[in-house]
Amino acid sequence: MRAAPGRGPPFFFARMPGAYFPEFRVTDQSTNRTGGVLGFGGAWAMAVGGMIGGGIFSTLGVVISVAGRYAAISFLIGGLIAFGTGHSYSRLTVARDAPGGSYGFLRDLGHVRLARAVVWTLIAGYVLTVAVYGFTFGAYAANAFGAPAWAAKAASIAAIAIIAGVNLLGARQATIVELVAVWAKLLILLGLAGLGLWHWAPERLALPAHEAVGPLGALAGVGVVFMAYEGFQLLSYDYDEMKxxxxxxxxxxxxxxxxxxxxxxxxxxxxxxxxxADQIVAREEIALAEAGQAALGALGFVLVTIAAVFSTASAINATVFATARLAGGAAKDGELPAAFARTSGSGVPHVGVLVISALAMVLAIIGGIEQLVEGASFVFLLVFALVNGIAWRQRVAHRWMSGAACMAAIASAVVLVLYVTGGI
Incomplete structure (x- = not known):
């Protein structure tokens, strides 16, 4: 752990329980590191790519089936939880001035066993997430060509394998891929949304009467859809790659x-x-392709499919990029097998890239979209609640945001369990 410039010795949480983190000021804590390749644009693209990548393409149909006309409210609540959690991650990461995320925060506090459990849980969650992105890529690609189910699985494997190869080339190549993919999908998604709003038809937001859900569906939708906000916290693992x-x-x-x-x-x-809404739910694996076709016919179908391919590819890229570095750091601490700490000549933790990608390929083949989304959402709600709790306990600046996000994440996880078990 490094000392932040101008702040004296490093913070050791274990020595200072409940220590107050001085409020971050850019002018005081900016560093002079020049080795990083991620500037604001690259880091922003990595985070957006990690979130939108599988988010809206993988989960829109799922959340509408749960929340109905209140799906947008589910996304809004989820975004507020994510914003508070992002505040916690950035404050804690800057205070320790080193990468590590929830795993690193817990080790600093002296909770080594819990940190070990969390890092394994996180890696499992990220593998599930990459599997969702691969599954979605395959579904859209196969649908575009009218190919059978086996072709979708083959496309899933190919996408994960190719992006793993890009990651093995190094951080600069991964960042270039991310910037191109993020802007392409944002333009297409916002264009699609704009066309929908132009043809204002609020009655189409409702599900058929026998499938209708009430406002409580919006709360259930937060839990189901939360995987769509996984991705921003990956930046805490890429801290050393930044300018x-x-x-x-x-x-x-x-x-x-x-x-x-x-x-x-x-x-x-x-x-x-x-x-x-009924068609979006009926074709939930390729929901946005249906919307694109309804808007612009074959052209809309092609554009949305292209956006889905770019989007899921960029999400796989961002997630594998950061997770391999998380595993490498934990391996150096002795919490994961030493092989994960090995790096290639270009500094890439290649063992982590290969293992994470291989496991995701398997899950993309055997898993269903709803099960993968719900499993990943539950994992990240729990981890984000933990990080917000740490930030509140450590008295970061504006700690009320961390406390509110912690309580909301716990509530969403409970609602998700109730939904999956038939309690609501």
Missing amino acids: DPPRTISRAMAWSIAATTLTYILVAIGAPMLAG
């Missing part, structure tokens, strides 16, 4: 979450107005 890390991570987290939340809300309103 001027304290400034970059704080700005990139806030702006990426804001951009993602706005995009989700607009698409959750616009897409059903084009295709109808």
Whole structure:
């Protein structure tokens, strides 16, 4: 752990229980590191790519089936939880001035066993997430060509394998892929949402009478859809890859979450107005392709399919990129097998990239979209609640945001369990 410039010795949480983290000021804590390749644009793209990548393409149909006409409210509440959690992650990461995320925060506090459990849980969650992205990529690609189910699985494997190869080339190549993919999908998604809003038809947001849900569905939808906001916290693992890390991570987290939340809300309103909520649910694996076809015929179908391919590819890229670095750091601490700490000549933790990608391929083949989404959402709600709790306990600046996000994440996890078990 490094000392933050101008702040004296490093913070050791274990020696200072409940220590107060001085409020971050850009002018005081900016560093002079020049080795990083991620500036604000690259970091913002990595975070947006990690969230939107599987988010709206994988979960829109699922959340509408749960929340109905209130799906946009589910995305809004989820975005508020994510924003508070992003505040906690950025403050804690800047205070320790080193990568690590929830795993690193717990080790600093002296909770080594819990940190070990969390890092394994996180890796499992990220593998599930990459599997969702791969599954979605395969579904859209196969649908575009009218190919059979086996072709969708083959496309899933190919996408994960190719992006793993990009990651093995190094951080600079991964960042270039992310910037191109993020802007391409944002333009297409916002264009689709704009067309839906132009054809204003609020009656199409409702499910058929026998499938209708009430306002409580919006709360259940938060739990089901929360995997769509996984991704911003990956920046805490990429801290050493950034230019001027304290400034970059704080700005990139806030702006990426804001951009993602706005995009989700607009698409959750616009897409059903084009295709109808019932059709979005019926074709949940390729829901936005249906909306694109309803808007612009074959052209809309092709554009949305292209966006889905770019989107899921960028999400796989961002998630594998950061998770391999998380595993590498934990391996250096002796919490994971030493092989995960091995790096290639270009500094890439190649064993982590290969293992994470291989496990995700298996799950993409054997898993269903709803089970993968719900499992990943539950994992991240619990981990984010934990990080918010740490931030509140450590008295970060504006700790009320961390406390509110902690309580909301716990409540959403409980509602998700009740929904999955038939309690609501």
